[in-house]
Amino acid sequence: xxxxxxVDDDALNDFLTRYDIGEAVAFKGIAEGVENSNYLLExxxxxxxxxLYEKRVNPDDLPFFMxxxxxxxxxxxxxxxxxxxxxxxxxxxxxxxxxxxxTFLKGMSPRRPDVNQCRQIGEAMARMHLALQTSSLGRPxxxxxxxxxxxYDGRESVAATLAPNLATLISGDLExxxxxxxxxxxxxxxxxxxxxxxxxxxxxxxxxxxxxxxYFACTDMLAYDVAIALNAWCFExxxxxxxxxxxxxxxxxxxxxxxxxxxxxxxxALIHGAAMRFFLTRLVxxxxxxxxxLVRPKNPVEYAEKLGFHRxxxxxxxxxxxxx
Numbered sequence: 563x564x565x566x567x568x569v570d571d572d573a574l575n576d577f578l579t580r581y582d583i584g585e586a587v588a589f590k591g592i593a594e595g596v597e598n599s600n601y602l603l604e605x606x607x608x609x610x611x612x613x614l615y616e617k618r619v620n621p622d623d624l625p626f627f628m629x630x631x632x633x634x635x636x637x638x639x640x641x642x643x644x645x646x647x648x649x650x651x652x653x654x655x656x657x658x659x660x661x662x663x664x665t666f667l668k669g670m671s672p673r674r675p676d677v678n679q680c681r682q683i684g685e686a687m688a689r690m691h692l693a694l695q696t697s698s699l700g701r702p703x704x705x706x707x708x709x710x711x712x713x714y715d716g717r718e719s720v721a722a723t724l725a726p727n728l729a730t731l732i733s734g735d736l737e738x739x740x741x742x743x744x745x746x747x748x749x750x751x752x753x754x755x756x757x758x759x760x761x762x763x764x765x766x767x768x769x770x771x772x773x774x775x776x777y778f779a780c781t782d783m784l785a786y787d788v789a790i791a792l793n794a795w796c797f798e799x800x801x802x803x804x805x806x807x808x809x810x811x812x813x814x815x816x817x818x819x820x821x822x823x824x825x826x827x828x829x830x831a832l833i834h835g836a837a838m839r840f841f842l843t844r845l846v847x848x849x850x851x852x853x854x855x856l857v858r859p860k861n862p863v864e865y866a867e868k869l870g871f872h873r874x875x876x877x878x879x880x881x882x883x884x885x886x
Contacts, residue, residue: 566615567599567657574603577656580647581663583607597777599659602666609666611642614659617650619777621660626701628662630651630694630753637682638694640772642667669764669771675795680807682770683763683795684788684814687755690773691784692819694753697699703756703780705839707743712738713842720849724863732841735869739835744828746783754787756780759794774777785825788815789832793868801867809882833881834872841865 569577574586584606592600592611599614615624628644632652635643642664644652654661672679714721714732722729755762757778764771788811796807815821821829844862851859876882 566616567659567846569599569601569612569614569657573657574648577654577661578605580649581645581653582648583610583645583663586817603663608665610645611666612656612661612663613658614661616659619660623701624653624660624662626699627776627779629697629699629802631664633697634693635689639690639693640770641776642772642774651809662819667764667772667774669732669766670695671761671763671878672765673760675760677806678768679765679770679809680795681810681814682756682765682812683791684816686763686770686773686814687758687787688815688818690755691752691787697753700752701780703754703782703786703845705756706786707739707835710739710838710842713846717845717849721862721866722843725866728866731755731869731873732838732866735749735834735838735873739831739838742831743835744831749783749785749824749828750822751781752784753779754782754784756782756787756790758787758791759840783825783828783832784819785821785829786832786836788812789829790839792833793837794866796881797868797871801864801870803868803871803881805882807882809884812878812881812883826883829878829883830875830880834869834875837865837872839867841869 569589571586571589574589578584578586586603586605588602588604590602592602597618598616601612603610603612631641631644634641645663645665646652647654652662675683714736718729718733721732755773755776755778757775758773762775763773792808792811795811796804798804812821821858841862844860844865847859848862
């Protein structure tokens with residue numbers, strides 16, 4: 563989350579007349595993140611998050627994102643719930659940009675997830691997938707393997723400056739992934755979060771309390787969501803994979819929604835591919851973000867180091883999986 567668009571008092575008060583949530587008593591920008599402008603809003607009734615959607619978000623996707631949160635809330639899965647205006651719509655316009663208000667979710671994101679938190683996020687992800695399995699909503703994953711060659715094209719020289727021989731290694735990874743990528747129609751599919759990093763999960767004390775930031779959600783292989791989380795939650799510094807955390811995360815997921823045999827076989831390629839996806843999008847941001855941008859892009863080297871581990875992995879057991 564971040565603030566790119568400043569909202570003054572007059573604009574805010576006029577905006578709130580479209581809702582039945584009381585009057586503003588506190589309003590503060592939230593600095594974290596890179597995609598949208600986010601504010602913590604406290605009214606005479608409750609706390610909320612106000613988001614203005616910036617240029618990188620396709621307005622046509624916003625009804626899907628709202629629908630995902632509404633479906634999860636209806637299933638009692640802990641996540642922000644979109645607040646509808648007096649006109650019945652969760653989507654409004656503020657300062658000529660699409661905007662929405664969602665309920666405030668209590669909790670803290672773990673800076674260094676422990677084994678118990680990894681197991682809980684695996685369980686929560688499986689519950690989220692099951693809660694969405696009957697939804698008719700759909701959105702393609704535009705950042706999956708079909709997009710990777712184009713993302714890398716023309717940026718080989720930048721990759722070469724990040725680490726010795728990295729450009730050649732990335733080209734080899736892409737060839738291997740195209741060869742090993744599973745047929746999506748052979749694996750269970752549904753709506754996935756696609757960005758479930760620790761900063762998008764909340765805990766109250768030692769207990770999981772909810773998931774936020776559904777703005778990369780899409781329809782894809784369910785195991786690909788697990789693959790993204792394994793990369794985000796289970797690595798230590800310098801690309802060292804924590805087998806105990808990986809085992810806990812997969813066991814947590816498996817305890818709620820059992821992996822199919824096809825998923826277990828596909829997971830190594832999916833985990834490798836998830837690391838490639840985030841390396842490439844970070845490489846794009848690293849290359850294309852202006853020096854005076856409000857938010858500093860994340861260094862792609864973190865995911866380059868993770869790719870080094872994935873090149874050596876061959877089976878799901880290499881990531882700590884143990885059959886129950």
